Amino acid sequence: MINKLTAKIQKTKAPIVVGLDPMLGYIPEHILRKSYGELGETLEGAADAIWQFNKAIVDAVWDLIPAVKPQIAMYEQFGIPGMAAFERTVAYCQEKDLVVIGDIKRGDIGSTSAAYAAGHIGKVTVGNHVFSPFHEDFVTVNPYLGTDGVKPFLDVCREEKKGLFLLVKTSNPSRGELQDRLIEGRPLYEWVGEKVARWGEELMGGSYSYIGAVVGATYPEMGRVLRRIMPKSYILVPGYGAQGGQGRDLVHFFNEDGLGAIVNSSRGIIAAYKQEQYASFGAEHFAEASRAAVEAMIADINGALEAK
Amino acid sequence: MINKLTAKIQKTKAPIVVGLDPMLGYIPEHILRKSYGELGETLEGAADAIWQFNKAIVDAVWDLIPAVKPQIAMYEQFGIPGMAAFERTVAYCQEKDLVVIGDIKRGDIGSTSAAYAAGHIGKVTVGNHVFSPFHEDFVTVNPYLGTDGVKPFLDVCREEKKGLFLLVKTSNPSRGELQDRLIEGRPLYEWVGEKVARWGEELMGGSYSYIGAVVGATYPEMGRVLRRIMPKSYILVPGYGAQGGQGRDLVHFFNEDGLGAIVNSSRGIIAAYKQEQYASFGAEHFAEASRAAVEAMIADINGALEAK
Numbered sequence: 050m051i052n053k054l055t056a057k058i059q060k061t062k063a064p065i066v067v068g069l070d071p072m073l074g075y076i077p078e079h080i081l082r083k084s085y086g087e088l089g090e091t092l093e094g095a096a097d098a099i100w101q102f103n104k105a106i107v108d109a110v111w112d113l114i115p116a117v118k119p120q121i122a123m124y125e126q127f128g129i130p131g132m133a134a135f136e137r138t139v140a141y142c143q144e145k146d147l148v149v150i151g152d153i154k155r156g157d158i159g160s161t162s163a164a165y166a167a168g169h170i171g172k173v174t175v176g177n178h179v180f181s182p183f184h185e186d187f188v189t190v191n192p193y194l195g196t197d198g199v200k201p202f203l204d205v206c207r208e209e210k211k212g213l214f215l216l217v218k219t220s221n222p223s224r225g226e227l228q229d230r231l232i233e234g235r236p237l238y239e240w241v242g243e244k245v246a247r248w249g250e251e252l253m254g255g256s257y258s259y260i261g262a263v264v265g266a267t268y269p270e271m272g273r274v275l276r277r278i279m280p281k282s283y284i285l286v287p288g289y290g291a292q293g294g295q296g297r298d299l300v301h302f303f304n305e306d307g308l309g310a311i312v313n314s315s316r317g318i319i320a321a322y323k324q325e326q327y328a329s330f331g332a333e334h335f336a337e338a339s340r341a342a343v344e345a346m347i348a349d350i351n352g353a354l355e356a357k
Numbered sequence: 358m359i360n361k362l363t364a365k366i367q368k369t370k371a372p373i374v375v376g377l378d379p380m381l382g383y384i385p386e387h388i389l390r391k392s393y394g395e396l397g398e399t400l401e402g403a404a405d406a407i408w409q410f411n412k413a414i415v416d417a418v419w420d421l422i423p424a425v426k427p428q429i430a431m432y433e434q435f436g437i438p439g440m441a442a443f444e445r446t447v448a449y450c451q452e453k454d455l456v457v458i459g460d461i462k463r464g465d466i467g468s469t470s471a472a473y474a475a476g477h478i479g480k481v482t483v484g485n486h487v488f489s490p491f492h493e494d495f496v497t498v499n500p501y502l503g504t505d506g507v508k509p510f511l512d513v514c515r516e517e518k519k520g521l522f523l524l525v526k527t528s529n530p531s532r533g534e535l536q537d538r539l540i541e542g543r544p545l546y547e548w549v550g551e552k553v554a555r556w557g558e559e560l561m562g563g564s565y566s567y568i569g570a571v572v573g574a575t576y577p578e579m580g581r582v583l584r585r586i587m588p589k590s591y592i593l594v595p596g597y598g599a600q601g602g603q604g605r606d607l608v609h610f611f612n613e614d615g616l617g618a619i620v621n622s623s624r625g626i627i628a629a630y631k632q633e634q635y636a637s638f639g640a641e642h643f644a645e646a647s648r649a650a651v652e653a654m655i656a657d658i659n660g661a662l663e664a665k
Contacts, residue, residue: 070469073483081484090484122469126476127483128490129444133437156499157462158529161378161430168434175381175435176389176398182436191464193501193524195531216501221466223503227549230540237535237545244534 050186050211051254051261051283054148055308057115063347064303066150066285067110067339068315069138070120071099075320077332080105096130099123102335103138106319107145109336110343116148118285118313136183143184150285151185154216156198163201171205187212189263189285192241199248203260206252212259212283215248217241217275220265220288238271242278249282257309258282264302266312272301276309284310289346290317296346296353307354318342358494358519359562359569359591362456363616365423371655372611372662374458374593375418375647376623377411377446378428383628384410385640404438407431410643411446414627415453417644418651424456426593426621444491451492458593459493462524464506471509479513495520497571497593500549507556511568514560520567520591523556525549525583528573528596546572546579550586557590565617566590572610574620580609584617592618597654598625604654604661615662626650 058064073081076098084098107117119142124135142149155165167173169183190202192215202213218228218238228238242262249258258281264272266288275284284302289295289312302310321327321342322335330338366372381389384406392406415425427450432443450457463473475481477491498510500523510521526536526546536546550570557566566589572580574596583592592610597603597620610618629635629650630643638646 072468085484090486092481092483092488092490095481095483120465120469120472122463122465122472122476126472126481126490128476128488129437129441131476131490132440136437154465154499155430155462157428157430158527160380161428164428164430164434168430168436168439173400173403173434175400175403176393178398180400180436182400182434182439191462191499191501193499193535194527194529195534195536197529197531198527219466219502219506221502221505223505226503226552227501227545228503230545230548232538232540232545237538237540240538241535 050148051257051259054115054283054311055255055257057148058308058311061113061115062351063114064308064311064350065114065343065346066116066118066311066313067106067114067318067343068118068120068152068313069103069106069319070123070315071102071319072123073098075316075323076102077335079333092127092130095127096134099127099131100134100137104141105336106339107142109340111145111147113340113343113347114147116150116311117142118150118152120152120315139183139185148187149185150187150189150214151183152189154189154191156191156194158194159197159201162198166202166205170211171209187214189214189216191216192244196244203248203252206259210259212261214261214263214283214285215241215245217245217262218264218271220267224265239274239278242275245282246279249279253281256281256306261285263287266299269298269301272299276302276304280304285313286310287313289314296349299350300353300357303354312350314346318346358456359565359567362423362591362619363563363565365456366616366619369421369423370659371422372616372619372658373422373651373654374424374426374619374621375414375422375626375651376426376428376460376621377414377627378431378623379407379410379627380431381406383624383631385630385643387641400435400438403435404442407435407439408442408445412449413644414647415450417648419453419455421648421651421655422455424458424619425450426458426460428460428623447491447493456495457493458495458497458522459491461496462499463496464499464502466502467505467509470506474510474513478519479517495522497522497524499524500552504552511556511560514567518567520569522569522571522591522593523549523553525553525570526572526579528575532573547582547586550583553590554587557587561589564589569593571595574607577606577609580607584609584612588612593621594618595621597622604657607658608661608665611662620658622654626654
């Protein structure tokens with residue numbers, strides 16, 4: 050799957066991922082009205098509106114991008130119908146040949162991590178039958194419990210040729226309270242980065258490992274350090290656009306081959322029609338606004354990489 | 358909800374929680390046969406078997422205990438039907454007036470944590486209607502992202518009078534890789550414990566805070582230290598029985614009032630009939646074996662507390 054991600058990035062010339070994190074406030078009125086009209090102002094109605102919104106955006110941008118990253122919390126908050134909309138979104142994006150990164154940030158002790166891994170990127174067995182319930186291609190994982198909480202995910206990746214992005218350094222304001230604390234003179238996130246590199250060594254695709262890292266875009270300098278610590282890991286970089294990062298801040302996250310990083314934008318793409326810059330599309334043409342925002346993001350990042 | 362937990366512990370004289378973490382391998386053949394017969398060897402069949410198994414155990418033990426802790430991973434691995442069985446289990450335990458601790462270990466940046474908090478212990482609004490999708494009473498939360506990842510959960514707790522257990526120190530073998538690392542001479546988990554105490558100060562029930570901590574039973578001495586750092590926080594202690602802890606190892610997790618800790622056992626209770634000690638019940642009477650195991654656990658812990 051990491052080879053597929055690399056191939057898709059090379060084909061689209063777009064080291065980006067679109068975050069499918071639909072809040073109801075992003076969804077145009079005409080979609081909400083239709084879904085609520087059919088299913089009521091219910092969890093089912095909300096989940097249907099999310100699905101219709103996602104589908105329109107995916108239909109508008111799929112040919113430009115290698116991957117999407119649905120944030121499961123935005124679906125899970127709407128209960129069972131929300132989870133069903135998540136799975137339907139994963140399946141639809143895979144039909145469009147997109148790589149799907151499930152942003153689930155799970156992580157627990159061994160047997161529990163094994164259950165998460167089975168449900169999201171692996172298989173569960175019921176009697177003589179086998180199922181892949183949520184079937185993402187990659188998932189994000191929280192490493193706070195250490196190796197044995199991560200190992201069940203690694204085992205499933207090896208078997209299924211799927212991948213992980215481990216949280217190393219997030220982009221939220223209080224990320225530093227724990228992640229930046231110094232241990233033997235080096236911040237905690239560097240130690241986690243070293244673990245990611247080590248976990249990834251045995252799970253190599255071609256030039257890159259199945260095991261990547263999440264590193265926020267907020268401090269470009271950290272990109273340089275972590276890039277060195279994890280030379281063969283893809284870095285998933287949230288924080289583009291809405292969270293403040295721009296193409297020129299992100300060049301250090303990439304390797305010399307122009308690969309090794311994939312930059313996420315969520316609100317900046319899926320709610321583009323709400324920004325002044327794309328307001329002329331109007332709510333009816335929200336998906337076209339998203340396509341224009343994707344094109345602008347690709348141009349910004351590629352421009353910065355060329356100027357590097 | 359923390360006051361309800363305390364009242365229920367005092368009434369049952371049982372500072373314990375039963376972990377409803379059903380693996381298919383724990384479920385007796387006659388239940389599996391019935392569920393698969395009705396729904397096939399499908400995710401629906403597996404989810405039904407889990408639900409039937411849980412219901413029988415809850416019916417057998419509810420009057421002895423204050424709380425249950427369903428581990429969501431064990432449900433989530435069976436996809437949408439599994440998540441529905443989770444919600445049904447939560448609802449059923451609440452009908453039995455049990456406090457429900459959803460072991461979900463979620464945690465993300467602000468807006469995403471807010472979505473998890475809304476979906477699990479709060480409310481979501483769809484048009485003019487309000488829903489509580491998973492409606493647990495407490496949830497477990499991973500603090501790796503720091504205060505702003507936790508704050509949305511705190512806000513919901515304040516509004517809904519619900520509670521949290523933050524991961525401070527887990528009981529898995531590699532917990533130490535990050536959690537034990539020294540920062541200014543003190544292990545990371547102590548710093549996290551201090552944060553828990555601070556976050557909890559503004560969310561007090563009677564004598565205890567709505568904000569508790571998860572601390573594994575593996576090293577009794579840590580219980581003493583963390584008890585002092587977080588005097589007003591309940592400590593949820595996994596690792597009893599199957600993971601090796603016993604009543605006498607747990608006394609330091611309790612305050613002088615005999616409160617402040619709640620000890621979890623999962624496999625040791627729900628799969629008791631598979632242990633030599635309770636094998637005479639047989640698979641048909643698995644729920645009675647669970648009741649006997651609950652009684653033994655209560656006696657062990659209370660005996661240790663009296664001998665303290």
